Amino acid sequence: MLWSAQLLHKYRNKSQNILCSFRTLTLANSPQGTSVSIPSVSKDDYFAAIHHISNIIRREVHPERTLNRMNLSVNSELVFRILRSCSNSPTESLRFFSWARSHYTPTSVEFEELVKILILHRKYESMWKTIQQMQKQQLSLSCDILSFIIEEYGKNGLIDQAVEVFNKSTNLGCKQTVSVYNSLLFALCEVKMFHGAYALIRRMIRKGELPDKRTYTVLVNGWCSSGKMKEAQDFLEDMSKKGFNPPVRGRDLLIEGLLNAGYLESAKKMVRRMTKEGFVPDIATFNSLAETICKTEEIDFCIDMYHSVCKLGLCPDINTYKILIPAASKVGRIDEAFRLLNNSIEQGYKPFPSLYAPIIKGLCRKGQFDDAFSFFGEMKIKGHAPNRPVYTMLITMCGRGGRFVEAANYLVEMTELGLAPISRCFDMVTDGLKNCGKHDLAKRIEQLEVSLRHV
Numbered sequence: 227m228l229w230s231a232q233l234l235h236k237y238r239n240k241s242q243n244i245l246c247s248f249r250t251l252t253l254a255n256s257p258q259g260t261s262v263s264i265p266s267v268s269k270d271d272y273f274a275a276i277h278h279i280s281n282i283i284r285r286e287v288h289p290e291r292t293l294n295r296m297n298l299s300v301n302s303e304l305v306f307r308i309l310r311s312c313s314n315s316p317t318e319s320l321r322f323f324s325w326a327r328s329h330y331t332p333t334s335v336e337f338e339e340l341v342k343i344l345i346l347h348r349k350y351e352s353m354w355k356t357i358q359q360m361q362k363q364q365l366s367l368s369c370d371i372l373s374f375i376i377e378e379y380g381k382n383g384l385i386d387q388a389v390e391v392f393n394k395s396t397n398l399g400c401k402q403t404v405s406v407y408n409s410l411l412f413a414l415c416e417v418k419m420f421h422g423a424y425a426l427i428r429r430m431i432r433k434g435e436l437p438d439k440r441t442y443t444v445l446v447n448g449w450c451s452s453g454k455m456k457e458a459q460d461f462l463e464d465m466s467k468k469g470f471n472p473p474v475r476g477r478d479l480l481i482e483g484l485l486n487a488g489y490l491e492s493a494k495k496m497v498r499r500m501t502k503e504g505f506v507p508d509i510a511t512f513n514s515l516a517e518t519i520c521k522t523e524e525i526d527f528c529i530d531m532y533h534s535v536c537k538l539g540l541c542p543d544i545n546t547y548k549i550l551i552p553a554a555s556k557v558g559r560i561d562e563a564f565r566l567l568n569n570s571i572e573q574g575y576k577p578f579p580s581l582y583a584p585i586i587k588g589l590c591r592k593g594q595f596d597d598a599f600s601f602f603g604e605m606k607i608k609g610h611a612p613n614r615p616v617y618t619m620l621i622t623m624c625g626r627g628g629r630f631v632e633a634a635n636y637l638v639e640m641t642e643l644g645l646a647p648i649s650r651c652f653d654m655v656t657d658g659l660k661n662c663g664k665h666d667l668a669k670r671i672e673q674l675e676v677s678l679r680h681v
Contacts, residue, residue, distance in 0.1 A: 276304075280311035283322045290325050300329040302336060309339045316347040320356075334365045341371055345378045350387075357398070366399025373409035380413020388413040402433070408440045415448030420457070423448065443482065450483035455492075458483060481511050485518050494519070497531065506538045513545050520553040529554065529562055544575050551581055555588035563588065577609030579616045586616070590623035598623075599632065614645045621651045630658035634671055646678060 279298075283289045298304065305326045312319045323340050326332070337360045344353035353375075357367065372395055379388035392410045395402055407430045414423040423445055427437060442462070449458035458480060484493040493515060500507060507515070512535060519528050532550060536542065547570040554563040563585045567577060582605045589598035602620065606612060617640040624633035633655045637647055652675045659668035 276307050276311055280308055283308065283312055283318050284315050289318075289322070293322075293325060298329075300326050302330075302333050305330070305332065305336045306339055309336060309343065313343050313346075316343050316349050316352070319343050320349075320352055323356075331363070334360065334368070337365060338368060338371045341367075342374060345375055348382065361399075369400045369403050369405055372398060372400045373405050376406070376409040377412050380409075380416040383417055385413055385417045385419065402435075404430070404435050404438055404441070407435060408438070408444055411441065412444045415444055418448070418452060420445075420448065420452075420454075424461070446480060446483040447486045450480070450489065451486065455480070455484075481507065482514055485514055490518060490522065494527070501531075501534050501538060504538060506535055506540045509540065509543055509546070512540065513543075513549060516546065517549050520549055523557065525553050525557045525559065529559070532566075542569070542573070544570070547575070547581060552584040555584035558588060558592065560585065560588050560592065560594075571608075577605055579610060579613050582609055583612075583616045583619060587619055587623060590620075590627060593627065595624070595627055595629055595632070611643075614640070614647075617645060618648060618651060621647070621655065625651075625654040625658055628658070628662075630655055630662060631664065631667070634659060634667055637671060638674065641674060641678065649675075 279293070279296075282292050286292055305323065308322060309319055312322065319340060323332070323336070326336075337356060340356055341353055344350075344356065360367065372391065376388045376391050379385070379391065388410060391398075392402070392406065395406055400406065407426065411423050411426055414420070414426065427441065427445070430437065430441075445461060446458045449455070449461070462480075481493050481496050484490075484496065497507060497515060512531075516528050516532070519531075528550060532542070532546070547566055551563050551566050551570075554560075554566060567581060567585065570581065571577065582601070586598045586602055589595070589601065598620075602612070617636055621633045621636050621640075624630065624636065633651075637651060637655055640647055652671065656668045656671050656675075659665070659671065
């Protein structure tokens with residue numbers, strides 16, 4: 227308990243100031259414009275206090291004693307943040323929530339966060355007791371949480387319980403909306419009850435709820451994951467004959483279903499067939515396929531597919547470039563990465579760090595440091611300002627390539643922009659400068675580190 231006492235002494239005042247600062251922000255944004263003179267507290271201090279309280283809850287035998295001594299001002303914000311922090315500890319989260327309820331009146335947000343934690347860890351009895359407590363406070367479950375419960379039951383093979391929750395959704399204060407139907411559909415597909423899923427869709431239509439994209443996606447994914455491609459196609463055709471066409475084309479749904487089921491080669495064949503016939507996949511479908519293929523490092527196929535569909539009229543979005551540019555840079559196809567970046571600029575997208583950083587890294591890997599430095603300077607003018615990870619990557623690559631003077635310059639540059647370098651960068655640069663005889667510059671870098679660390 228000694229360590230808890232020491233940490234408690236360290237964080238007690240911080241926690242109080244942080245919680246007070248949240249009240250100040252709330253008052254400042256209120257219609258009355260009330261202002262309270264309370265010292266401002268940084269976000270780092272706030273999350274440090276949350277982390278400390280979470281450790282108390284997870285590790286101590288009697289956390290309530292320590293929490294009582296802290297004299298916390300318990301509110302919805304605090305409870306929600308701590309429940310999120312303790313999401314992997316269901317029993318401890320429930321215990322903390324029980325303690326917190328004696329100090330304030332919870333809202334549905336905190337109740338629902340606890341319900342999610344409990345069902346994720348299969349604490350079904352505790353979950354239903356929590357829901358009963360909600361109902362006693364005249365609070366009802368949202369449709370999103372009800373859908374989440376149904377899907378979790380389905381993932382764990384408890385289809386009877388999923389159906390039971392669906393049937394009593396009205397008693398829980400939630401209407402049987404399309405999202406709730408989709409959740410039960412998902413649960414049925416998880417246990418391969420496709421006839422029941424199809425019957426549920428027919429009931430859904432009778433009740434006046436129109437299927438949306440997820441309705442089709444869930445059922446097509448389920449059939450594709452079971453290797454029943456023909457059934458998926460027949461389902462789409464049958465729904466089309468009845469006048470219920472999916473929001474996206476059936477082929478796109480089938481491609482996404484094959485990807486989700488892990489049938490990458492089948493998805494690639496279908497895309498090849500589509501492009502040969504002159505059809506263009508939906509941009510979301512293309513991005514999903516490109517991302518999956520890039521993970522297998524078949525970059526050439528991805529780039530060829532990109533050029534093919536662009537000729538057919540596909541208009542790439544920013545997500546397309548976020549997938550392809552890093553992938554092309556990683557395998558050394560720098561010219562292609564530049565071409566893709568230029569295409570994105572022509573479409574009106576301003577380059578941001580995650581787009582141009584992979585190209586800089588690729589140039590450094592090939593030893594083209596002068597080109598990398600020139601390109602980086604150009605991006606500082608034409609693109610979004612580089613962030614801390616970009617500078618860290620560039621300094622690291624300079625160090626690996628023996629360009630320690632340039633690394634030192636970028637180290638100074640990022641500090642001038644208010645970006646704090648990590649200690650590893652300082653150590654690498656100073657050691658490298660000393661080894662190549664640049665002792666004066668190494669000393670200045672060390673002084674810079676000392677001034678930043680306030681040592």
